[in-house]
Amino acid sequence: xxxxxxxxxxxxxxxxxxxxxxxxxxxxxxxxxxxxxxxxxxxxxxxxxxxxxxxxxxxxxxxxxxxxxxxxxxxxxxxxxxxxxxxxxxxxxxxxxxxxxxxxxxxxxxxxxxxxxxxxxxxxxxxxxxxxxxxxxxxxxxxxxxxxxxxxxxxxxxxxxxxxxxxxxxxxxxxxxx
Numbered sequence: 001x002x003x004x005x006x007x008x009x010x011x012x013x014x015x016x017x018x019x020x021x022x023x024x025x026x027x028x029x030x031x032x033x034x035x036x037x038x039x040x041x042x043x044x045x046x047x048x049x050x051x052x053x054x055x056x057x058x059x060x061x062x063x064x065x066x067x068x069x070x071x072x073x074x075x076x077x078x079x080x081x082x083x084x085x086x087x088x089x090x091x092x093x094x095x096x097x098x099x100x101x102x103x104x105x106x107x108x109x110x111x112x113x114x115x116x117x118x119x120x121x122x123x124x125x126x127x128x129x130x131x132x133x134x135x136x137x138x139x140x141x142x143x144x145x146x147x148x149x150x151x152x153x154x155x156x157x158x159x160x161x162x163x164x165x166x167x168x169x170x171x172x173x174x175x176x177x178x
Contacts, residue, residue, distance in 0.1 A: 022166070023058045025132035027142035028068040028124075030163060031061075031089055035069070041143040041163065048141060048163045053094050056166040060096040062104070062131045064124060098131045107134060115150055125150060132158045 026048075033045040052059035069086050090097065098104065107130035112123045125147045132140045133156055141163040142148060151160040 021055065021058050022139070023060060023132075023135060023137040024052075025128055025135065025137040025140045025158075026052075026059055026061045026065070026095075027128050027140055027144065027147065028061075028065040028072070029143040029147075030141055031065060031069050031086075032072055033143050035085065035089065039143075044163055044165075045143070047165055051166055053092070055094070058096065059094060060098055060131065060135050060137060061090075062098050062100055062127050064100050064127050066090050066097075068124065096135075098135055100127060100131075103134060104130045111156065115153075129156065129158055129160065 029041075030045045030048065033039050033041040034049055036042060049059075051057060066086070069089075070083065104127065108123060108126040111126040111129050115126065125144070128140050128142070129151055131137075137158060140151075140158060140160045142160060143162065148160050148162065
């Protein structure tokens with residue numbers, strides 16, 4: 001069930017060009033944690049999204065994140081409010097959506113073979129690493145510990161890590177309730 005709404009981020013303002021800011025790819029888990037509002041990473045993910053909105057880094061994600069978010073965050077019963085919240089989250093001006101095109105698919109396939117993990121691993125993780133690599137992102141933020149362990153070897157030039165704040169002073173701000 002979705003507890004946080006994109007409006008809590010003041011969606012619609014804060015669009016900026018990349019300039020010299022670091023580029024970070026956001027995995028689906030960042031958006032799901034924010035929307036749910038009640039898991040251990042929810043507040044940190046909201047702070048990370050606010051940092052992106054405020055221009056501390058350039059946020060990118062794959063269009064695959066939309067599909068995964070609808071699939072994983074949506075209740076069993078169709079709910080227009082849930083779908084509208086998800087749609088609003090991915091239509092913000094400070095988030096660049098990377099298409100899952102052939103270049104990303106081929107790189108993702110290569111990465112998936114190279115970093116094959118357990119049978120529970122899915123090729124979706126490698127899509128985000130491929131997207132980050134092709135977009136020139138230095139990091140992928142995720143709350144999925146299995147994803148982090150699978151890509152712990154930084155031989156591809158992209159670090160897969162738990163979300164961290166670029167402005168340490170923003171950590172645990174007294175933010176509005178969701």
